[in-house]
Amino acid sequence: MQVPFLDLKRQYLRIQSEIDEAIRRVVASQFFILGPELTAFEEALAGFLGIKYAVGVASGTDALILALRALDIGPGDEVITTPFTFVATTLAITEVGATPVFVDIDPDTYQIDVNLIADKITSKTKAILPVHLYGAPSEIEKLAALAAKHNLFLVEDACQAHGAKVNNQMVGTFGQIGVFSFYPGKNLGAYGDGGALVTNDEKLRQKILYLRNYGQKQKYYHDESGRNSRLAEIQAAVLRVKLIHLLDWNQARARAVKIYQKKIVDLKMQKIPAGHESCYHLLVVESGRRNELQKYLSNNGVQTLIHYPVPVHLQKCFKGLNYSQGSFPVAERIASSVLSLPLFAELTDEEIEYVGDQINIFFKQ
Numbered sequence: 001m002q003v004p005f006l007d008l009k010r011q012y013l014r015i016q017s018e019i020d021e022a023i024r025r026v027v028a029s030q031f032f033i034l035g036p037e038l039t040a041f042e043e044a045l046a047g048f049l050g051i052k053y054a055v056g057v058a059s060g061t062d063a064l065i066l067a068l069r070a071l072d073i074g075p076g077d078e079v080i081t082t083p084f085t086f087v088a089t090t091l092a093i094t095e096v097g098a099t100p101v102f103v104d105i106d107p108d109t110y111q112i113d114v115n116l117i118a119d120k121i122t123s124k125t126k127a128i129l130p131v132h133l134y135g136a137p138s139e140i141e142k143l144a145a146l147a148a149k150h151n152l153f154l155v156e157d158a159c160q161a162h163g164a165k166v167n168n169q170m171v172g173t174f175g176q177i178g179v180f181s182f183y184p185g186k187n188l189g190a191y192g193d194g195g196a197l198v199t200n201d202e203k204l205r206q207k208i209l210y211l212r213n214y215g216q217k218q219k220y221y222h223d224e225s226g227r228n229s230r231l232a233e234i235q236a237a238v239l240r241v242k243l244i245h246l247l248d249w250n251q252a253r254a255r256a257v258k259i260y261q262k263k264i265v266d267l268k269m270q271k272i273p274a275g276h277e278s279c280y281h282l283l284v285v286e287s288g289r290r291n292e293l294q295k296y297l298s299n300n301g302v303q304t305l306i307h308y309p310v311p312v313h314l315q316k317c318f319k320g321l322n323y324s325q326g327s328f329p330v331a332e333r334i335a336s337s338v339l340s341l342p343l344f345a346e347l348t349d350e351e352i353e354y355v356g357d358q359i360n361i362f363f364k365q
């Protein structure tokens, strides 16, 4: 049997008529940028999350950059974040000229370790930027309390966490700004790049609206130097269709994870604390024999990926930050032992059972 890591064609085939209609509607209108689809999607996304405002932009990376810019974070400022994430979280910090200050992760949840943050706060610290990793919430209530206590901004990288909740509140809505990505492989994915910022603050929303549109409040008058970063009408139309299905898809992912958990005997998986609801963007298992396991699964038709093989502080592009091997031992150990299994809403029970069987056979050898 061949089991793909992700097969977006299966999703498309199930919603093809809705998607085709949405795309045709935009093409027929010949209105491509900052039109009615985007407004409708922004309202729908804000409603889904239970927040006042959403602003669509060109990508999750842009959303992170615009979030930091909207909060006036730049050169001389420090932003506390995790070394165990997709590189874009850190790229956004360096892109605005601020300095990322890493804090090691919890060995069970893989999220930023809240207990280690206070020691890293200095007079230059402006914000905490946690990531809800693999679709599971970080300790966002504790992070919000810590940020408030030290008068810091809290910006949530919820790029993997569409629909994840803590005590029934959607992640992305705990800080001043929450950031989402609609990269095609995310739980809510566009048909190209896309992203959004969400906030309850009207002033921040206004500022983000200018920043995403060349910094213009009035056409051809530019008070701030913004960028060109809009979520295209076609993408917004696709996302409007998909948002309606998101909760069902997240439920199907959760169900798949349950089947995996039942099937796979004693393999460590990401811990989800009580009160936390993951949207199961990725299903990650941990093993000291990770590379061997990946090879075995590949030889038996199962496609897997590693999120992420190199922690951010050891990436060559950040060698100027002067971190080295041993700086964040937990992140480094986890990076060398995690493996992401196939997980998407349309995965069949047979496929999951097969992957589980292969893993069990590997560990019995």
Ligand SMILES: *Cc1c(COP(=O)(O)O)cnc(C)c1O
Residues within 6 Å of the ligand: 059, 060, 061, 062, 085, 086, 088, 089, 131, 157, 159, 160, 181, 182, 183, 193, 194, 195
């Ligand atoms: C996907 C992702 C991003 C970047 O989003 P893009 O839309 O690809 O720019 C940022 N942070 C995390 C944690 C992500 O998973």
